[in-house]
Amino acid sequence: MESRIERIKKQLHGASYKLTPQREATVMVLLENEADHLSAEDVFLLVKEKAPEIGLATVYRTLELLTELKVVNKINFGDGVARYDLRKEGAARFHHHLICIECGAVDEIQEDLLGEVEKVVEKRFGFTVKDHWLTFHGICKRCKSEGDTKGK
Amino acid sequence: MESRIERIKKQLHGASYKLTPQREATVMVLLENEADHLSAEDVFLLVKEKAPEIGLATVYRTLELLTELKVVNKINFGDGVARYDLRKEGAARFHHHLICIECGAVDEIQEDLLGEVEKVVEKRFGFTVKDHWLTFHGICKRCKSEGDTKGK
DNA sequence: GTTATTGCAAAAACTTTGCATGGGG
DNA sequence: CCCCATGCAAAGTTTTTGCAATAAC
Numbered sequence: 001m002e003s004r005i006e007r008i009k010k011q012l013h014g015a016s017y018k019l020t021p022q023r024e025a026t027v028m029v030l031l032e033n034e035a036d037h038l039s040a041e042d043v044f045l046l047v048k049e050k051a052p053e054i055g056l057a058t059v060y061r062t063l064e065l066l067t068e069l070k071v072v073n074k075i076n077f078g079d080g081v082a083r084y085d086l087r088k089e090g091a092a093r094f095h096h097h098l099i100c101i102e103c104g105a106v107d108e109i110q111e112d113l114l115g116e117v118e119k120v121v122e123k124r125f126g127f128t129v130k131d132h133w134l135t136f137h138g139i140c141k142r143c144k145s146e147g148d149t150k151g152k
Numbered sequence: 153m154e155s156r157i158e159r160i161k162k163q164l165h166g167a168s169y170k171l172t173p174q175r176e177a178t179v180m181v182l183l184e185n186e187a188d189h190l191s192a193e194d195v196f197l198l199v200k201e202k203a204p205e206i207g208l209a210t211v212y213r214t215l216e217l218l219t220e221l222k223v224v225n226k227i228n229f230g231d232g233v234a235r236y237d238l239r240k241e242g243a244a245r246f247h248h249h250l251i252c253i254e255c256g257a258v259d260e261i262q263e264d265l266l267g268e269v270e271k272v273v274e275k276r277f278g279f280t281v282k283d284h285w286l287t288f289h290g291i292c293k294r295c296k297s298e299g300d301t302k303g304k
Numbered sequence: 305g306t307t308a309t310t311g312c313a314a315a316a317a318c319t320t321t322g323c324a325t326g327g328g329g
Numbered sequence: 330c331c332c333c334a335t336g337c338a339a340a341g342t343t344t345t346t347g348c349a350a351t352a353a354c
Contacts, residue, residue, distance in 0.1 A: 016308095017308085017309095018308070018309080018353075018354095020308090020309065020310080020352085020353085022309085022310070023309095039343090040343080040344080041343085053310090053311075054310085054311080055310065055311040055312065056311090056312095056344090057310080057311070057312080057313095057344090057345075057346085058309080058310060058311070060343095060344065060345075061309085061310085061345095064345095074230060076228040076230065078226065078228070080234075080318080080319075080342070080343070081342090081343070082232075082343085082344085098273070098277065098279050100279075101282060107277070107279075109273070109277065113269045113272055113273070114269065116268070117265045117266065117269065118288070120265055121250070121261070121265070121288060125250065125259070125261065125293065126292075126293030126296065127250050127252075127259075127288065127290050127291070127292055127293060128290045128291040128296065129288045129289070129290040130253060130289050130290040130291070131288070131289040131290070132286065132287065132288050132289065133285070133286070133287045133288075133289075134284070134285070134286045134287075135284065135285045135286075136270070136273060136279065136281045136283070136284050136285075137281070137282050137283040137284065137285075138279055138280045138281040138282040138283070139279070139280040139282070140278075140279055141277065141278030141279060144278065144280065168333095169333090169334095170328085170333075170334075172327095172333090172334065172335085174334080174335070175334090191318090192318080192319080193318085205335090205336075206335085206336080207335065207336040207337065208319090208336090208337095209319090209320075209321085209335080209336070209337080209338095210334080210335060210336070212318095212319065212320075213320090213334085213335090216320095232317070232318070232343080232344070233317090233318075234318085234319085
């Protein structure tokens with residue numbers, strides 16, 4: 001079975017890009033931290049551990065490239081920083097996010113909950129949906145159970 | 153009947169802020185361009201027409217203030233710029249956006265289409281939803297009908 | 305060899321902050 | 330008087346760009 005990095009390499013080649021060592025290190029960092037939502041700076045610091053000579057500009061250029069290839073999505077949670085989130089392979093739509101306003105945790109929902117909503121959008125507004133971005137703000141399960149413990 | 157600006161004035165006063173001429177001019181610009189999604193710079197340039205002496209920093213400070221009071225939402229569509237979008241008065245949730253990948257138009261859906269989805273999120277993930285941000289990317293009605301005209 | 309890619313440094317773009325000044329009550 | 334709010338300029342952050350050096354084929 002082909003590895004994830006192999007398939008990304010093919011995507012790069014298909015678009016006439018190379019998988020240089022720097023690009024590979026960057027992709028590896030993203031794969032190893034798939035649950036996180038790393039900023040370019042975060043990625044840079046992690047990549048530096050593998051490839052100390054890499055420059056920040058290269059990380060930016062690589063992340064831009066991966067965004068273009070739809071390997072990652074560039075997201076923005078309101079702080080002034082862009083973050084990069086791996087797309088599930090072959091997913092037609094970007095996954096949803098749950099942001100806890102108490103503890104700041106960012107969880108992901110991989111399951112697509114918007115099928116019916118998109119049908120409504122297409123019918124009622126004549127808009128052909130290609131992708132979506134959905135984020136909920138609220139209180140996560142963990143913070144709620146902490147509240148219980150404290151008897152509040 | 154009380155005007156929108158009057159009610160915003162009361163909101164400011166309720167939080168111990170004044171509706172200064174600069175703040176009023178900024179709010180007026182937002183009200184007059186409610187359909188748009190203005191950046192701080194956009195707002196600044198429009199406010200300057202009414203109050204030429206205003207500084208960019210004041211516009212930023214006012215927009216931050218209005219965000220805090222939930223009069224506007226600060227949004228980010230992926231270009232590196234924050235944009236400010238008036239909330240509907242009394243709305244519990246932020247409205248949805250439709251971004252056309254052909255022409256770049258940003259339309260709004262005021263109707264809340266996420267009621268059922270939020271129930272699922274609350275039940276299945278134990279997450280109490282307080283607000284949401286939903287944006288669709290796709291082809292708007294206008295671009296599709298243009299396509300028809302061209303016989304494509 | 306030729307072309308893509310990199311690292312560095314400089315620049316750009318956007319936003320925030322410090323501070324003296326000004327205005328209202 | 331006091332204090333909030335302002336304008337300006339400076340500083341801060343994040344991201345992009347220019348360019349010579351380097352690496353890949």
